[in-house]
Amino acid sequence: MASIATAQTTPTIDTRWALNAARAMVETPLCDWFSTLARSLSDLIEHRAAAYLTGYCPALPLKLAGDPSIAEAVTSVEIAALAGLPTPGRPWHGRAVMGGRERQILAVDAAAPGADGTLLVLIDVAETPPGEEILAMVQEISDLGNANLYLRTQIEPQPSAVVQSQVTASERGRVVDELTDSHTAALTGLLRTLRSNSLDDATARRTAVDLAVTALLDLRNYAERDHAVSEQSADAAFAEAADDLRTLLRHGPVRLDLRPPESNRPIPTDTANFARFAVRSTVLSMLRQEALQRLHVGWQVREDALVVAVRDDGPGTLTTDALAVHRIEQRLRGIGGELVIDAVPGWGTTATVSLPLEPTATVERHPLADLNPRELEVMDHLSRGSRNRAIAEDLHISESTVKFHVAAILRKLGAANRGEAAAMAREA
Numbered sequence: 001m002a003s004i005a006t007a008q009t010t011p012t013i014d015t016r017w018a019l020n021a022a023r024a025m026v027e028t029p030l031c032d033w034f035s036t037l038a039r040s041l042s043d044l045i046e047h048r049a050a051a052y053l054t055g056y057c058p059a060l061p062l063k064l065a066g067d068p069s070i071a072e073a074v075t076s077v078e079i080a081a082l083a084g085l086p087t088p089g090r091p092w093h094g095r096a097v098m099g100g101r102e103r104q105i106l107a108v109d110a111a112a113p114g115a116d117g118t119l120l121v122l123i124d125v126a127e128t129p130p131g132e133e134i135l136a137m138v139q140e141i142s143d144l145g146n147a148n149l150y151l152r153t154q155i156e157p158q159p160s161a162v163v164q165s166q167v168t169a170s171e172r173g174r175v176v177d178e179l180t181d182s183h184t185a186a187l188t189g190l191l192r193t194l195r196s197n198s199l200d201d202a203t204a205r206r207t208a209v210d211l212a213v214t215a216l217l218d219l220r221n222y223a224e225r226d227h228a229v230s231e232q233s234a235d236a237a238f239a240e241a242a243d244d245l246r247t248l249l250r251h252g253p254v255r256l257d258l259r260p261p262e263s264n265r266p267i268p269t270d271t272a273n274f275a276r277f278a279v280r281s282t283v284l285s286m287l288r289q290e291a292l293q294r295l296h297v298g299w300q301v302r303e304d305a306l307v308v309a310v311r312d313d314g315p316g317t318l319t320t321d322a323l324a325v326h327r328i329e330q331r332l333r334g335i336g337g338e339l340v341i342d343a344v345p346g347w348g349t350t351a352t353v354s355l356p357l358e359p360t361a362t363v364e365r366h367p368l369a370d371l372n373p374r375e376l377e378v379m380d381h382l383s384r385g386s387r388n389r390a391i392a393e394d395l396h397i398s399e400s401t402v403k404f405h406v407a408a409i410l411r412k413l414g415a416a417n418r419g420e421a422a423a424m425a426r427e428a
Helices: 015-027 030-042 076-080 132-155 162-195 201-230 234-249 269-286 325-333 373-382 388-395 399-413 418-427
Strands: 049-053 062-066 092-098 101-112 115-123 231-233 255-259 266-268 294-301 305-312 338-344 348-356
Touching: 015 030, 015 132, 030 049, 030 062, 030 115, 030 132, 030 388, 049 076, 076 092, 076 115, 076 234, 101 132, 115 132, 231 234, 231 269, 234 255, 234 266, 234 269, 234 294, 266 269, 269 294, 269 305, 269 348, 373 388, 373 399, 373 418, 388 399, 399 418
Parallel strands: 255 294
Antiparallel strands: 049 062, 049 115, 092 101, 101 115, 231 266, 294 305, 305 348, 338 348
16 A cells, blocks of 8 residues: 655646535435545546545445446455554555456545544546645535534434344245245145145155255255344344454554354344444444554443443543444444443543343334335435435446336335425434
8 A cells, every 4th residue: 555645747726616516415405415525526637436434424334436337346354454654634645455456546535524434435546646735625625524414413304223123024024925835735746745636655755855945945044034133143233343453443553352142042133233333333443542552442231231342542632522422322322222431541542332132112103114125225215305316326227227216216205205305214
């Protein structure tokens, strides 16, 4: 990887262009915001694709724009590995792995008031480093765009984060339905074989055994699928979280200490996913401190809760705002969890998250639970007032496919039109 130098020719930048770029981001529907930002930045630095990773937009933390053959291959792990290379006010120009291979990039650490920073990456930029004026303008536009997104996510209604959990429940229900059909078919075949007058005893037994073996294999397959969408062993979930952190810290001086759970008890997949989200968000906040040398992450599986602790040896001055606690608390509130932050000046900060392992209450079926993942993405765009063409471009599908999904959404929700469906999503 290479550091920033100053050599690229500086294009003309005027006030009108900057104002138009800012206005475009403010006026663009939230779902199209990043594509608009990427187009504006292309006037300053040519690039083939762009990626954006943020911690305060949990529903869609990774946003992509540009050439689909590049953008769709980029992962959040690749972007997270850049943490610490750009710093607020100082973009980083160099080579890094994006979309599975090394590319020339420009990475920007964007800042939003009262929130953690965000990594924005322009991919396949020129080998020659941009000039200081260009870098400064890229930083300013990125900061403005990030602040705009942050404020709008706080005030604009969004579909409930619970929808994703309901999708998992719907998938489990689908598996059960398929399993019921498989059992019915197997039992029907066995009965027809045993009742057949055209088969001798040996042939009937052989046919019945074949049907039974097939049914048992199907049962095992469906059982594994059901388990996969509902539960995960605590040590496997911790191992995935640990891998994320090792990738995040591999280029820095911070030492990572890990204490895996002593119990291998299965935990709900939703709980495991939230634990990884909480750890990642907290660690990213702690890494923004000066003189940080060590991080300790431990999980403990108790009878009724998964307890996740993240401790640093920093200055001990982190606040709930610095930890972007509103993001974690919003999601904790829906599952009966708790977050405690203990900051001791001169000694460090400890963040402890408690996640219940059993549902705290029976909830009504979510109105969007019947929508599949793609329909949820389209629904998210509808709730922000996007038209079919904009949805198609953002999701890289045809307009006719968008129309098909919209019709399915209206049918499943029993909505008369797009506006009514959007209102149902906002109220969910």
